[in-house]
Amino acid sequence: GNSVTQMEGPVTLSEEAFLTINCTYTATGYPSLFWYVQYPGEGLQLLLKATKADDKGSNKGFEATYRKETTSFHLEKGSVQVSDSAVYFCALSRNTGRRALTFGSGTRLQVQP
Amino acid sequence: DGGITQSPKYLFRKEGQNVTLSCEQNLNHDAMYWYRQDPGQGLRLIYYSQIVNDFQKGDIAEGYSVSREKKESFPLTVTSAQKNPTAFYLCASSMKGSFTDTQYFGPGTRLTVL
Numbered sequence A: 001g002n003s004v005t006q007m008e009g010p011v012t013l014s015e016e017a018f019l020t021i022n023c024t025y026t027a028t029g030y031p032s033l034f035w036y037v038q039y040p041g042e043g044l045q046l047l048l049k050a051t052k053a054d055d056k057g058s059n060k061g062f063e064a065t066y067r068k069e070t071t072s073f074h075l076e077k078g079s080v081q082v083s084d085s086a087v088y089f090c091a092l093s094r095n096t097g098r099r100a101l102t103f104g105s106g107t108r109l110q111v112q113p
Numbered sequence B: 001d002g003g004i005t006q007s008p009k010y011l012f013r014k015e016g017q018n019v020t021l022s023c024e025q026n027l028n029h030d031a032m033y034w035y036r037q038d039p040g041q042g043l044r045l046i047y048y049s050q051i052v053n054d055f056q057k058g059d060i061a062e063g064y065s066v067s068r069e070k071k072e073s074f075p076l077t078v079t080s081a082q083k084n085p086t087a088f089y090l091c092a093s094s095m096k097g098s099f100t101d102t103q104y105f106g107p108g109t110r111l112t113v114l
Helices: none
Strands: A003-006 A010-014 A019-021 A023-026 A032-038 A044-048 A054-058 A062-065 A075-077 A086-093 A101-103 A107-112 B005-006 B010-012 B019-023 B029-039 B043-051 B054-057 B062-068 B076-078 B089-093 B108-113
Touching: A003 A086, A003 A101, A010 A019, A019 A107, A023 A032, A023 A086, A032 A062, A044 A062, A062 B076, A101 B043, B005 B089, B010 B019, B019 B089, B019 B108, B043 B062
Parallel strands: A010 A107, B010 B108
Antiparallel strands: A003 A023, A019 A075, A032 A044, A032 A086, A044 A054, A054 A062, A062 A075, A086 A101, A086 A107, B005 B019, B019 B076, B029 B043, B029 B089, B043 B054, B062 B076, B089 B108
């Protein structure tokens, strides 16, 4: 079946540090890949997405590249801010059958001033 | 402004009661979804609907029911058959339900069983 594995958190960084959150997936075919962010007590917001191999999604300084050879979609940011503190979810959507999202367990990021 | 609204924000239920969570969208999206989130976990799919008057079970549909009588509305009923209903419930929608579509999420309803 389909699955998404993320690095466990919490990840604690100082402001302006470099961020990497690892995400790998298992899926048949060529899924679309997403990163969502959740702030405390809120719903999820799309951060970025990539719909085919070698695509790079980017938004608000965050980037992730769809690597089919390593089945990965790692999230990176060059310089984090306190306002980036949130829970980050990696997710996939299959291109056949059910089109709902399959989520990873989430990674909590805490950025200290 | 277009978006997804969920109500209520907080809901308390006694054992043995059914409760209904509201989800409305004005994005003119065809597809709608219900997910459940438990502490420290990812979201799990309860039900989804690609078009009006049609819906499909997700991974954890037991103890839940839905209806899709209107394009903009997708209410979720948590029945007394759901053994552990305390969780955060999130509704989402997407334009056509394509695998490349972005899903847009509502603010969620936190259900607590007393």
